[in-house]
Amino acid sequence: VGLSAQSVSNALHNPDRVAPATRERIVAAVAELGYRPNRAARTLRKRSSRLIGVRVEPSRDDRAALLRDQFLHALSAGAASAGWHLILCHADGPGSEVTAYRELLDTTAVDAFVLTGTHRDDERTAALREWGVPFASFGRTWDADPVDPDAPWVDVDGREGLRLATAHLVALGHRHVAHLGWPHDSDVGRDRRGGWLEACVAAGLEPGPDAGCEDDAEEARSSAHRLLDDARGGGRPTALTCASDTLALGAMRALAERGLRPGVDVAVTGFDNSPTAALVTPGLTSLRQPVRRVAQELVRMVTTLVAGEVLPARHVLLLPELVVRGSSLPAPPVSHLTGVRTGGPADPPQEDR
Amino acid sequence: VGLSAQSVSNALHNPDRVAPATRERIVAAVAELGYRPNRAARTLRKRSSRLIGVRVEPSRDDRAALLRDQFLHALSAGAASAGWHLILCHADGPGSEVTAYRELLDTTAVDAFVLTGTHRDDERTAALREWGVPFASFGRTWDADPVDPDAPWVDVDGREGLRLATAHLVALGHRHVAHLGWPHDSDVGRDRRGGWLEACVAAGLEPGPDAGCEDDAEEARSSAHRLLDDARGGGRPTALTCASDTLALGAMRALAERGLRPGVDVAVTGFDNSPTAALVTPGLTSLRQPVRRVAQELVRMVTTLVAGEVLPARHVLLLPELVVRGSSLPAPPVSHLTGVRTGGPADPPQEDR
DNA sequence: CTGTTAGCGCTTTCAC
DNA sequence: GTGAAAGCGCTAACAG
Numbered sequence: 001v002g003l004s005a006q007s008v009s010n011a012l013h014n015p016d017r018v019a020p021a022t023r024e025r026i027v028a029a030v031a032e033l034g035y036r037p038n039r040a041a042r043t044l045r046k047r048s049s050r051l052i053g054v055r056v057e058p059s060r061d062d063r064a065a066l067l068r069d070q071f072l073h074a075l076s077a078g079a080a081s082a083g084w085h086l087i088l089c090h091a092d093g094p095g096s097e098v099t100a101y102r103e104l105l106d107t108t109a110v111d112a113f114v115l116t117g118t119h120r121d122d123e124r125t126a127a128l129r130e131w132g133v134p135f136a137s138f139g140r141t142w143d144a145d146p147v148d149p150d151a152p153w154v155d156v157d158g159r160e161g162l163r164l165a166t167a168h169l170v171a172l173g174h175r176h177v178a179h180l181g182w183p184h185d186s187d188v189g190r191d192r193r194g195g196w197l198e199a200c201v202a203a204g205l206e207p208g209p210d211a212g213c214e215d216d217a218e219e220a221r222s223s224a225h226r227l228l229d230d231a232r233g234g235g236r237p238t239a240l241t242c243a244s245d246t247l248a249l250g251a252m253r254a255l256a257e258r259g260l261r262p263g264v265d266v267a268v269t270g271f272d273n274s275p276t277a278a279l280v281t282p283g284l285t286s287l288r289q290p291v292r293r294v295a296q297e298l299v300r301m302v303t304t305l306v307a308g309e310v311l312p313a314r315h316v317l318l319l320p321e322l323v324v325r326g327s328s329l330p331a332p333p334v335s336h337l338t339g340v341r342t343g344g345p346a347d348p349p350q351e352d353r
Numbered sequence: 354v355g356l357s358a359q360s361v362s363n364a365l366h367n368p369d370r371v372a373p374a375t376r377e378r379i380v381a382a383v384a385e386l387g388y389r390p391n392r393a394a395r396t397l398r399k400r401s402s403r404l405i406g407v408r409v410e411p412s413r414d415d416r417a418a419l420l421r422d423q424f425l426h427a428l429s430a431g432a433a434s435a436g437w438h439l440i441l442c443h444a445d446g447p448g449s450e451v452t453a454y455r456e457l458l459d460t461t462a463v464d465a466f467v468l469t470g471t472h473r474d475d476e477r478t479a480a481l482r483e484w485g486v487p488f489a490s491f492g493r494t495w496d497a498d499p500v501d502p503d504a505p506w507v508d509v510d511g512r513e514g515l516r517l518a519t520a521h522l523v524a525l526g527h528r529h530v531a532h533l534g535w536p537h538d539s540d541v542g543r544d545r546r547g548g549w550l551e552a553c554v555a556a557g558l559e560p561g562p563d564a565g566c567e568d569d570a571e572e573a574r575s576s577a578h579r580l581l582d583d584a585r586g587g588g589r590p591t592a593l594t595c596a597s598d599t600l601a602l603g604a605m606r607a608l609a610e611r612g613l614r615p616g617v618d619v620a621v622t623g624f625d626n627s628p629t630a631a632l633v634t635p636g637l638t639s640l641r642q643p644v645r646r647v648a649q650e651l652v653r654m655v656t657t658l659v660a661g662e663v664l665p666a667r668h669v670l671l672l673p674e675l676v677v678r679g680s681s682l683p684a685p686p687v688s689h690l691t692g693v694r695t696g697g698p699a700d701p702p703q704e705d706r
Numbered sequence: 707c708t709g710t711t712a713g714c715g716c717t718t719t720c721a722c
Numbered sequence: 723g724t725g726a727a728a729g730c731g732c733t734a735a736c737a738g
Contacts, residue, residue, distance in 0.1 A: 004725050009717060019723060036459035040402065041715035043393035044730050051440075056426045059628070069422040072441070073409045080443035085462070087404075087440050088425070090433035106389035108731095109438070217632050249632040256634045275412070276629040279570050279602040281609045357709050362733055372707060394731035397714050461715095 012037070043108060052079055052302055053110040055089045055097060057117075067272050067289060068116070071138065074295035075114060082303050089113075098127045105133060112302040114138065118153070120187055125151050134305035136298045140315075142187040152305070154297040154316045158188060158271070161287040161320040162195030162241055163202075165269040168285070168322055169239040170203045172330065174267060178208035178227045178237035180220060180247050186212075192243045192271065208237040213247070220250025221257075228258065228266070238266060239328070245270035245277050248284055252327065267328040271320075282326025290318050365390070396461060405432055405655055406463040408442045408450060410470075420625050420642060421469070424491065427648035428467060435656050442466075451480045458486060465655040467491065471506070473540055478504050487658035489651045493668075495540040505658070507650040507669040511541060511624070514640040514673040515548030515594055516555075518622040521638070521675055522592040523556045525683065527620060531561035531580045531590035533573060533600050539565075545596045545624065561590045566600070573603025574610075581607065581619070591619055592681070598623035598630050601637055605680065620681040624673075635679025643671050 010017045011026040018026075029035075043049040054075065057068070076086050089104055091097035101124070104110045112134040115124055120142045128135045129151065137153040162179075169177050179196040182189025189212060200207040209230035213219040220242070227237060242248035248270030252262050262268045263282050270277055273288035297316045304311055356379065363370045364379040371379070382388070396402040407428065410421070429439050442457055444450035454477070457463045465487040468477055473495045481488045482504065489505040496504060515532075522530050532549040535542025542565060553560040562583035566572040573595070580590060595601035601623030605615050615621045616635050623630055626641035650669045657664055 005716080006725060007723085010724085013717085017723075022723080034459070036456065038397070038715050039460035039462045040393045040396035041730090042717080044391070044397055044714090044732090045716050045718080047730075049393065056422075056429050058426050059423050069409075069425075070412050072425070073411050076409050076441045076443045077445075079441075085440055085442075087438055088429045088432075089438075090429045092430075103389065106387070107392035109392045246632065249634075253634040276632055279599065279629055280633050281602075281606040358731085359710080359733075360708060363708085366733085370707075375707085391731050394714090395733080397716090397730090398732050398734085400714075 008035075047108060048111050048306070049108060050084045051087045051110045052084055052299070053089045053101065053104050053113045054086050055091055055100070055116070067274060067291065070291045071116070071295060074292045075298065077292075078295045078299035082299055084299065084303065095123075098123055101127065101133075102131075105131065111306045112136075114298050114302060118142070118151075134302050136301040136305070138294055138298060140187070150314055152301050152311060152314045154294050154301070154318065156289045156294065156318050156320050158192040158243075158320075159195035159198070161271055161322075162192045162243075163199040164195075164320070164322045165241050165271075165285070165287060165328075166196050166199035167203070168324065169241070169267055169269070169328060170199065170205070172239075172267065172328070174239040175205055176208045176235050176237045177205065177239045177241060178230070179210035179241050179243075180223055180227060180251055181210060181212050181243040182215060183212045189243055196241050206232075208232060208239075215244055215246050217246050217250035217253065220247040221254045223247075224251035224254035225257075228254065228260075239268075240266060241269050243271055245272045245274045245284060245286055248286070248327070249276065249280065252280070252284070262327040263329045264331075267330075269328055273323050277323070277325065280327075282329075285325045285328035286323050287320035288323050289320055293318055361388075400461060401464050401659070402461060403437045404440045404463045405437055405652070406442045406454065406457050406466045407439050408444055408453070408469070420627060420644065423644045424469070424648060427645045428651065430645075431648045431652035435652055437652065437656065448476075451476055454480065454486075455484075458484065464659045465489075467651050467655060471495070471504075487655050489654040489658070491647055491651060493540070503667055505654050505664060505667045507647050507654070507671065509642045509647065509671050509673050511545040511596075511673075512548035512551070514624060514675075515545045515596075516552040517548075517673070517675045518594050518624075518638070518640060518681075519549050519552030520556070521677065522594065522620055522622070522681060523552065523558070525592075525620065525681070527592040528558055529561045529588050529590045530558065530592045530594060531583070532563035532594050532596075533576055533580060533604055534563060534565050534596040535568060536565045542596055549594050559585075561585060561592075568597055568599050570599050570603035570606065573600040574607045577604035577607035578610075581611065581613075592621075593619060594622050596624055598625045598627045598637060598639055601639070601680070602629065602633065605633070605637070615680040616682045617684075620683075622681050626676050630676070630678065633680075635682075638678045638681035639676050640673035641676050642673055646671055 007018055008026055011023045015023055079086050087110060089100050091100040101113060113128060115135060115137040116139060118125055118137040118139050118141045125141050137151060140153050140155045141151045143151060166177055177200060179193055181193045193210060197207055209227050209232045211223040211227055213223045240251055242251055248268050251268055255262055255266055260266050270284045270286040273286040277284035277286040301311060360371055361379055364376045368376060432439050440463055442453050444453040454466060466481060468488060468490040469492060471478055471490040471492050471494045475494060478494050491507055493506050493508045494504045519530055530553060532546055534546045546563060550560055562580050562585045564576040564580055566576045593604050595604055601621050604621055608615055608619055613619050623637050623639040626639040630637035630639040654664060
């Protein structure tokens with residue numbers, strides 16, 4: 001346009017440093033010629049790539065881990081709207097994850113990381129903290145470290161979720177509500193179990209039996225059988241709250257093996273509201289995680305941190321929402337001949353607030 | 354090490370241009386100092402980023418689209434083992450996808466793309482072809498374009514899959530096998546339906562009724578009801594092959610509404626072997642897509658293309674594998690008291706060949 | 707076989 | 723308000 005490259009750069013990034021008229025001319029030319037700044041050159045110069053590293057974990061076929069797919073999409077959407085991109089980071093084991101992070105960092109390939117499923121004494125948070133790399137985590141860090149328990153995270157309130165589920169069951173008249181959760185050394189598991197316990201106590205009920213097992217449908221099946229043989233809390237449980245959809249689906253299999261109908265004979269609730277929950281018959285009552293909002297918050301956090309600004313809130317705890325389907329409702333599905341259905345695949349469109 | 358930067362570069366990328374002794378010295382120093390070449394600088398100089406662009410599509414809650422998650426992981430693994438990385442590309446609508454690709458290209462952010470779910474007259478393949486950008490697709494391009502029907506793809510043989518499923522049902526004694534597929538304008542749907550038809554004919558059976566609907570569990574439910582009311586092919590269908598797990602799950606709901614038991618009263622098969630298939634009760638017989646191999650082939654293809662070499666095979670068609678579970682087996686699940694189970698969540702570990 | 711030169715496209719700094 | 727100079731870290735091309 002007869003101007004120096006510099007003015008173009010300024011016009012695009014420091015609009016106030018350039019005469020309004022000149023700027024207009026430049027912007028017009030940029031649009032017309034379809035000019036796009038070169039990412040690599042900018043990265044080289046600014047030592048910042050506007051790239052967020054995320055690890056994609058291997059999926060196990062026996063887990064209803066579908067949340068991850070939605071999460072990645074939402075995260076990608078959030079990043080895109082802020083002019084950022086996601087780069088996937090591959091690590092085979094838990095140990096190699098830190099190595100993979102280091103490599104991405106050293107090659108100036110990423111500015112920040114988003115972690116998922118952080119746990120107590122997580123080596124990833126420790127490493128990133130030590131390196132001074134911006135990051136945020138989906139899931140509390142559950143950090144016992146008194147030095148800096150302040151790693152930024154966004155999480156969904158599992159305790160409140162299980163309180164909601166349990167209260168829902170109590171409202172339906174259940175007096176013997178059991179819980180199928182994760183092992184006792186799991187912070188998330190303890191949190192969710194706590195919600196069940198609180199709701200039972202709040203309703204003046206003696207809590208039913210509870211069990212903890214890995215997030216595996218087969219283990220859940222055996223554990224559910226044990227719970228159904230247990231009469232603590234006053235008689236066989238008539239309702240079963242589970243810490244995840246995977247566990248709930250395992251429990252539903254146990255019910256089927258005993259000739260019991262989910263909802264009608266024993267109410268079952270899950271957690272995550274995975275697509276599977278809507279697809280099984282009867283539909284699985286579950287707790288929807290506000291994945292979109294989680295992702296938005298995470299992007300906001302890491303971009304803020306990369307900009308060197310201070311976070312308004314280092315921890316965000318969002319509320320899950322109960323989605324009621326047939327697995328917790330006493331009425332059996334109505335015949336197709338009547339055209340009436342009970343909670344099934346045709347849930348109302350899910351506007352993820 | 355008292356050597357020039359150049360020799361270091363050579364030692365790492367053109368090992369034969371440097372004296373073996375010098376090279377060893379360099380390699381040792383590199384390891385000791387933890388030197389990592391800067392990605393941005395290399396990209397700038399070589400005009401190549403070793404980045405593959407992939408779009409993550411929005412997930413709908415009513416589809417068992419879990420394959421995507423596994424696929425992304427496998428692709429990431431394949432890329433990593435070749436020294437490449439995946440960058441996620443976000444696009445809201447189908448139109449903006451091409452725009453998003455263009456932007457990633459213009460900023461030299463990516464060297465190639467991997468597409469999924471390509472269809473006839475796909476604007477993405479058209480654009481990438483026109484731009485001369487290396488890409489490969491998971492899913493045939495079904496290209497009717499006679500000019501260059503040669504876009505590289507990897508796909509899974511749906512026709513053979515439905516042949517396998519149908520043959521399995523025929524072997525169990527079913528004589529009235531229906532098919533629940535996708536709309537007739539879907540190439541994939543036609544392909545899978547063809548497999549069912551062929552297997553029926555090969556077994557000397559009059560094909561049962563068939564229906565096509567969108568990949569939506571609710572639509573599948575109504576369609577399944579219609580099929581079960583249909584007596585073409587000689588009597589009410591006793592088996593139902595479906596073009597996807599989502600459809601099969603919708604069909605299983607229809608069965609439940611009629612008081613029919615999957616497997617025992619009407620056999621059902623799906624396609625994809627999504628995690629949901631293993632988690633429902635009874636387990637859903639399905640066709641496993643060799644996702645890992647698909648991903649490996651795709652990475653091999655795009656890296657070969659980027660290197661400017663010629664592809665040994667531009668099209669790779671892989672075979673799915675039948676995974677038999679309770680939904681297609683006549684015996685009802687054995688009581689838990691006996692300890693014996695029929696096809697359920699505890700499938701043997703799945704070594705994705 | 708090794709070192710020097712140059713330049714990828716951009717932006718920070720500083721004259722003008 | 724605008725332009726010139728310099729350099730981010732790397733590697734292709736060539737000279738020594």
